[in-house]
Amino acid sequence: MSVDTVKQPNWFSRLAHPGQFLAWSRYLVWPLAIATLLSFAVGLWFAFLNSPEDYQMGDMVRVMYVHVPNAWLSQLVYGVMAVSALGTLVWRHPLADVANKAAAPLGAVFTALALYTGALWGRPTWGTFWEWDGRMTSTLVLLLIYLGIIALWRAFDDQLKAGRIIAIVTLVGALNIPIIKFSVDWWNTLHQPASVFTASGPKMPVSILTPLLVMMLAFTLLFALLQVIRMRTEILRRRAETLSRQAALQGASR
Amino acid sequence: MIGEGAHIEFIAWAYIGVTVLTVALVAYVVWDSFRVDARLKALDKAGIRRRSDESKR
Numbered sequence: 001m002s003v004d005t006v007k008q009p010n011w012f013s014r015l016a017h018p019g020q021f022l023a024w025s026r027y028l029v030w031p032l033a034i035a036t037l038l039s040f041a042v043g044l045w046f047a048f049l050n051s052p053e054d055y056q057m058g059d060m061v062r063v064m065y066v067h068v069p070n071a072w073l074s075q076l077v078y079g080v081m082a083v084s085a086l087g088t089l090v091w092r093h094p095l096a097d098v099a100n101k102a103a104a105p106l107g108a109v110f111t112a113l114a115l116y117t118g119a120l121w122g123r124p125t126w127g128t129f130w131e132w133d134g135r136m137t138s139t140l141v142l143l144l145i146y147l148g149i150i151a152l153w154r155a156f157d158d159q160l161k162a163g164r165i166i167a168i169v170t171l172v173g174a175l176n177i178p179i180i181k182f183s184v185d186w187w188n189t190l191h192q193p194a195s196v197f198t199a200s201g202p203k204m205p206v207s208i209l210t211p212l213l214v215m216m217l218a219f220t221l222l223f224a225l226l227q228v229i230r231m232r233t234e235i236l237r238r239r240a241e242t243l244s245r246q247a248a249l250q251g252a253s254r
Numbered sequence: 255m256i257g258e259g260a261h262i263e264f265i266a267w268a269y270i271g272v273t274v275l276t277v278a279l280v281a282y283v284v285w286d287s288f289r290v291d292a293r294l295k296a297l298d299k300a301g302i303r304r305r306s307d308e309s310k311r
Contacts, residue, residue, distance in 0.1 A: 060261050063268045070272070109279045113272055120268045124261040222276070226283050233287045239304070240293045247302045 016095045018235045025228050032225040039218035046211030054208065060124055065211050067117035068196065069219035070110045074142060075177055077107035077223060081149075082174040085167035095231070097163030098238075100170060101153050102230035106223060108146035115139060126190050134183030135191040138176055145173040159238065 014020055047065040054061035081103050087096030118136065119129040130136065149166055156162030184193045195203045202209050297303065 058260065059265060062265050066268055066272045106279070109275060113275055116271050116275075117268045120264045120271075124264055222280075226280065229283050229287055233283075233290050236294055237290045240290060240297060243294075243297050243302050243304065247297070247300075 016093065018094055018098070021095060022232060022235055025232055028228050029225065032221060032228065036218060036221040036225050039214060039221055043211060043215040043218045046214055051211045052207050057125055060121060061208060063117055063121040064208075065215045067114060067121055068212055069216045070114040070117060071139070072216055073219055073223055074107060074111035074114045074139065075180060076220070077103050077110060078142065078146075078170075078174065078177055080227070081107065081170050082177075085170035085174075088163050088167040089171075095235075097159070097167065098231050098234045099227070100149075100163065100166060101159075102227055102234050104146055104149045104153065106226055106230070108143060108150060110219075110223070111139060111143040111146060115143065122190070128190075131190050133189040133191060134187040135180065135189055138180040138183050142173075142176055142180060145176060149173070 015024065043065065047062055051062070051065075053059050081100050084096045084100040084103070087093040088100065115136070118139075122131070123129050149169060152166050152169065153159075153162060156165075181194075183189065184191050196209075196212065204212075
């Protein structure tokens with residue numbers, strides 16, 4: 001085969017090569033950090049100082065500005081992990097299992113926060129911190145799946161082998177996402193039906209929707225920032241482990 | 255603007271919990287990143303580095 005006929009990697013493959021990723025992603029960290037801080041500042045100003053009480057819930061509506069973004073991220077992060085799992089199994093992409101491993105603890109924290117803020121919102125509005133209904137139970141199951149995936153990543157020394165097994169577990173766990181989403185439609189539940197992402201558009205006034213969307217943007221930017229840093233850290237950790245292993249082998253052969 | 259009406263403690267605890275856990279998460283991610291950087295620097299100081307890095311020197 002001549003040099004001319006060798007297939008060149010496409011732009012996506014080059015961009016996603018671990019070394020290339022380290023090179024270009026460093027320029028994302030500070031812009032993402034600044035955008036995250038600004039979004040939180042604007043979002044919190046709206047949430048506390050420039051949004052009205054709800055006519056039914058009163059000031060309790062302000063809990064929604066931290067509950068809904070965390071609930072949204074609990075599912076978005078799992079979506080990212082499911083796509084990464086496909087990347088590992090179908091394309092054997094070198095960054096796919098790195099993305100999966102990086103995202104799992106972030107998803108676990110966002111899910112825990114969604115459950116925590118939901119419980120605090122539930123007590124005054126429903127009269128209980130917890131109810132074993134479809135939405136809450138399936139979200140708790142999601143948290144357990146995240147914790148299981150984190151435990152699996154820690155259980156394997158061989159991270160490539162772990163990546164393939166965890167990709168399968170991640171895809172099986174993805175069945176829970178539509179259950180969370182549609183649980184409020186399928187079963188009788190204390191939880192209100194969808195009011196932001198509906199076919200007919202958001203079912204809330206602009207004065208409440210605006211702070212909610214800004215806070216969702218802020219938390220999503222925070223996830224993007226932490227995901228980039230964790231992916232960079234994971235690539236460098238694997239590099240350090242490979243170097244340590246090589247050094248140990250060279251030392252043993254002397 | 256937020257008032258001092260009923261259930262203010264639930265709102266306060268929600269925001270305090272989110273702040274504490276989010277700050278802890280950010281701190282962990284940054285600390286982990288610095289830890290790995292330090293490990294790579296220690297390896298480099300000991301002369302253990304990738305061949306591609308050596309060729310750049």
